[in-house]
Amino acid sequence: MTEPVFCVKDLSISFKLNGKWCQATQNVNFDLMENETLCIVGESGCGKSITAMSCLGLLPKKKNIHIEGQVLYKGVNLLDLTEKELNDYRGDDLSMIFQEPMTSLNPVLTVGEQITESLLVHKSMTKAQARETGIELLNKVKIPEAEKRFSQYPHQFSGGMRQRVMIAIALACKPTVLFADEPTTALDVTIQAQVLHLLKELRRETKMSMVMITHDMGVVASVADKVLVMYGGQVIENSSCKDLFEAPNHPYTKALLNAIPRPDRHIDHLTSIPGQVPTLAGMPSGCRFSTRCELVSDQCAMTPDVNTVAGQQSHHYRCWNV
Amino acid sequence: MLVFTLKRLLASIPTLFAVLTVIFVLVRIVPGDPALAVLGDSASEEVIQEFRKSIGIDKPLWEQYLVFMGDVLQGNLGLSMATGKTVVEEVSNVLPYTLELTVASIIIGVVFGIPLGIFSAIYRNHFFDYLARMVSLLGLSFPAFYISILFMIYLSVEWDWFPVFSEYIPWSDPLTRLYHLALPALSLGVIMIGYVARTSRSSMLEVLGEDYIRTAKSKGLPRNMVVFKHGFRNALIPILTLTGLYLGLLMGNSVLTEIVFNRPGLGGLIVGSLESRDYTMLQGLIVTYAFFIVLANLITDISYGLVDPRVKNND
Structure with missing residues (x-):
């Protein structure tokens, strides 16, 4: 079997809130093979974005943030590197697309400047070469009149176009791993489909691996090879995309899938999961989903083990009652 | 950039007019008669009228306003009452x-x-x-x-x-x-x-x-x-x-x-x-x-x- 390109081992991130340490993620593990897409799903506040941010070393190195575990890229633990050393990887081998296209671009610099920046820094291109590559990238993300658009400012672009620009920026140096943090959440549905399609196409072309964070099961179904379902900072189920949709194990995954409105089911109201994600400070001991679970029993006061589904090597879940 | 600058320049003209109007009103609503202030209490009615005429405050307000605006636009801010030299x-x-x-x-x-x-x-x-x-x-x-x-x-x-x-x-x-x-x-x-x-x-x-x-x-x-x-x-x-x-x-x-x-x-x-x-x-x-x-x-x-x-x- 080939080595994974990117690998997260026992990643735990804690924040100090009001003098108390709270765990935002606990022992997150995943492997990413070449040209593979991993989706991380879960409700807001379950630790998805934090995980991605720490993969690029974007969490500030402060006394009130504590990170444990390993983030391995080609065998190098990124968590051990200084900011300066990290900059050799960020934007070059590893890059990221963010959720908010409206605010993620710098308003006072032209789109061209923002795309070519990483080319100038990482690939030591000349300005002319970078410009050529930049226009090529704009064409690739299907921005019409790329030449003209290259020297325009972000406010002259619509939301969907800005997200395309963000994608162009992220792809500029041909990254090996692309992190996409809810890249379609802020866009309207038709644009969402276009952006997803674009990402899939680009992935096929460049052979890159992708970690996509989303809470949209529809997105998962259309792009993912592997899925990581997170709840309250823990991975509660991980499996291949196919297995997850065909035979979900964890009650939370089932509830999430159930919450998707489907045209073939005639119902009066949308299904939802009662209650809210517990806050970092108010995490229940034992199974973290126990406060909202239908199958809750006495056992759930203890932390459930990670179980492997019989016959499916890479399908794991954390639950007592399956 | 040039167009932008010109637009800003034009936009500041109404501001200036408004400010001038406010100044005109403010000076007029300050209590006390400038003639009395300059000539003193003992001045005769004739002298006071003469003075008012000389600085133009005997005219109706709207006329004063027009004269004031006209003067300011021509760069004329009047004569100093104390020294007699022009204010400008x-x-x-x-x-x-x-x-x-x-x-x-x-x-x-x-x-x-x-x-x-x-x-x-x-x-x-x-x-x-x-x-x-x-x-x-x-x-x-x-x-x-x-x-x-x-x-x-x-x-x-x-x-x-x-x-x-x-x-x-x-x-x-x-x-x-x-x-x-x-x-x-x-x-x-x-x-x-x-x-x-x-x-x-x-x-x-x-x-x-x-x-x-x-x-x-x-x-x-x-x-x-x-x-x-x-x-x-x-x-x-x-x-x-x-x-x-x-x-x-x-x-x-x-x-x-x-x-x-x-x-x-x-x-x-x-x-x-x-x-x-x-x-x-x-x-x-x-x-x-x-x-x-x-x-x-x-x-x-x-x-x-x-x-x-x-x-x-x-x-």
């Missing part, structure tokens, strides 16, 4: 002194205040930040005249580095003129440093928390590039606005500074005309101040266009 002549004699003082202290404030604020934002909660915040707090909390007096006592009287009093010095001797300008400009500049540094710090802190800074970091750009290329230009926008606004504050403080240093300037003129109840002079001075404040706003507006592409293109 009196003002333009001392105006360069006030302008050079104001401009010099803005330059001092910007040159020292912006770096101070920016670095204290970058090194937030480190030693340098505390030091810089203390310096700017000092600038903010000392009244202008107090700083002026302190500077004068130590730098001029004790150590004899600077002249104690300023005087009229012709432009033909620029070095001496600059030498006399130094201390007053410094004492006003210290206040500006305080304001500008505080604004720069908070503006930079806000910008450093923006999403596009995270994007810049995720591109693996060196720290200096993230802070200066991506951060600083964005932080500059609010800094410009507030520096423009502080100009009004500076003009007020310059009056006190000029008096403490006995510098020629609008300050001395204001105090003089208040003492002698020289209404036309006062009115002319307010018009002058208003004109420069509108001008400062215009310059601020135009400089936005240079820094922020959104302003230029939306127009």
Whole structure:
């Protein structure tokens, strides 16, 4: 079997809130093979974005943030590197697309400047070469009149176009791993489909691996090879995309899938999961989903083990009652 | 850019008209008869009527307004009641002194205040930040005249580095003129440093928390590039606005500074005309101040266009 390109081992991130340490993620593990897409799903506040941010070393190195575990890229633990050393990887081998296209671009610099920046820094291109590559990238993300658009400012672009620009920026140096943090959440549905399609196409072309964070099961179904379902900072189920949709194990995954409105089911109201994600400070001991679970029993006061589904090597879940 | 500048220029004309109207009304609603103020209680009715006619306040209000506006537009602010010279002549004699003082202290404030604020934002909660915040707090909390007096006592009287009093010095001797300008400009500049540094710090802190800074970091750009290329230009926008606004504050403080240093300037003129109840002079001075404040706003507006592409293109 080939080595994974990117690998997260026992990643735990804690924040100090009001003098108390709270765990935002606990022992997150995943492997990413070449040209593979991993989706991380879960409700807001379950630790998805934090995980991605720490993969690029974007969490500030402060006394009130504590990170444990390993983030391995080609065998190098990124968590051990200084900011300066990290900059050799960020934007070059590893890059990221963010959720908010409206605010993620710098308003006072032209789109061209923002795309070519990483080319100038990482690939030591000349300005002319970078410009050529930049226009090529704009064409690739299907921005019409790329030449003209290259020297325009972000406010002259619509939301969907800005997200395309963000994608162009992220792809500029041909990254090996692309992190996409809810890249379609802020866009309207038709644009969402276009952006997803674009990402899939680009992935096929460049052979890159992708970690996509989303809470949209529809997105998962259309792009993912592997899925990581997170709840309250823990991975509660991980499996291949196919297995997850065909035979979900964890009650939370089932509830999430159930919450998707489907045209073939005639119902009066949308299904939802009662209650809210517990806050970092108010995490229940034992199974973290126990406060909202239908199958809750006495056992759930203890932390459930990670179980492997019989016959499916890479399908794991954390639950007592399956 | 040219079109943008012209548009801004045109837009400031109505502002100027409104300001002039307000000044006209203000001067008219001040209680007391200027004729009585000038001629005294014992003046006969005839003399009073004669005087009113001579300065044009016997006419109906709308006519006075038209005459006033017409005069101002032609650059005629009337005759000083105290000296008999034209107000324009009196003002333009001392105006360069006030302008050079104001401009010099803005330059001092910007040159020292912006770096101070920016670095204290970058090194937030480190030693340098505390030091810089203390310096700017000092600038903010000392009244202008107090700083002026302190500077004068130590730098001029004790150590004899600077002249104690300023005087009229012709432009033909620029070095001496600059030498006399130094201390007053410094004492006003210290206040500006305080304001500008505080604004720069908070503006930079806000910008450093923006999403596009995270994007810049995720591109693996060196720290200096993230802070200066991506951060600083964005932080500059609010800094410009507030520096423009502080100009009004500076003009007020310059009056006190000029008096403490006995510098020629609008300050001395204001105090003089208040003492002698020289209404036309006062009115002319307010018009002058208003004109420069509108001008400062215009310059601020135009400089936005240079820094922020959104302003230029939306127009």
